[in-house]
Amino acid sequence: MSSERVLIIDDEPQIVRFLRPSLTAAGYEVVVAVTGGEALKAAATQSPDVIVLDLGLPDMDGKDVIRELRSWSKIPIVVLSARDREAEKIAALDLGADDYINKPFGIGELTARLRTALRHAAQKSGEQTRLKAGALDVDVLGHAVTLAGKPVKLTPKEFELLAVLVRNSGRVLTHRQILTAVWGPAHTEDLQYLRVFIGQLRQKLKPSAQAPDYILTEPGIGYRFNAEIG
Structure with missing residues (x-):
């Protein structure tokens, strides 16, 4: 079982209702933010180990959240978004996201990608x-x-x-x-x-x-x- 803390940044209630119990059952401690402003505050105060980020937030674009986070943090970021254009994926990854998953998605794929992102972060800390x-x-x-x-x-x-x-x-x-x-x-x-x-x-x-x-x-x-x- 995992003991890592995951920060979900998504304003879709149905996505949060699905992710919270699914990730909790997988052993993660779950923190939720529904706006970019809340997300940046939670990232600074809640010490998440990994972030699941939707790009379509009500107060700011998710790519701006990535840009701001990467100015001070190396927390792994897995983008989870309905935006499936290559340009959006490339922009998010170039800004520093670690992975990108399209909605709709399977929880098995998401948890596998989270494990990979966490493993990569651990490897990078030790190079x-x-x-x-x-x-x-x-x-x-x-x-x-x-x-x-x-x-x-x-x-x-x-x-x-x-x-x-x-x-x-x-x-x-x-x-x-x-x-x-x-x-x-x-x-x-x-x-x-x-x-x-x-x-x-x-x-x-x-x-x-x-x-x-x-x-x-x-x-x-x-x-x-x-x-x-x-």
């Missing part, structure tokens, strides 16, 4: 430098990658790209975030360049059609490193 997932072993500090015990030869840029994905394991990274981290702010529009490198990495990490996918595509948004491989 993720070693990751084992399935047959893959990535040693970021040692600049070494093995697959099924065999060394994987990567170019310096391929390794840098993989390291960014690994450090953010389970989190959706937008094209812009990845390009800025690996190639710098002057290359934020070089999507084809990124696709080529992602393709090369996938080929080296997926030697056969039956092998698992370590790098997942979020269509129109970016990529997510999949560490949920046994």
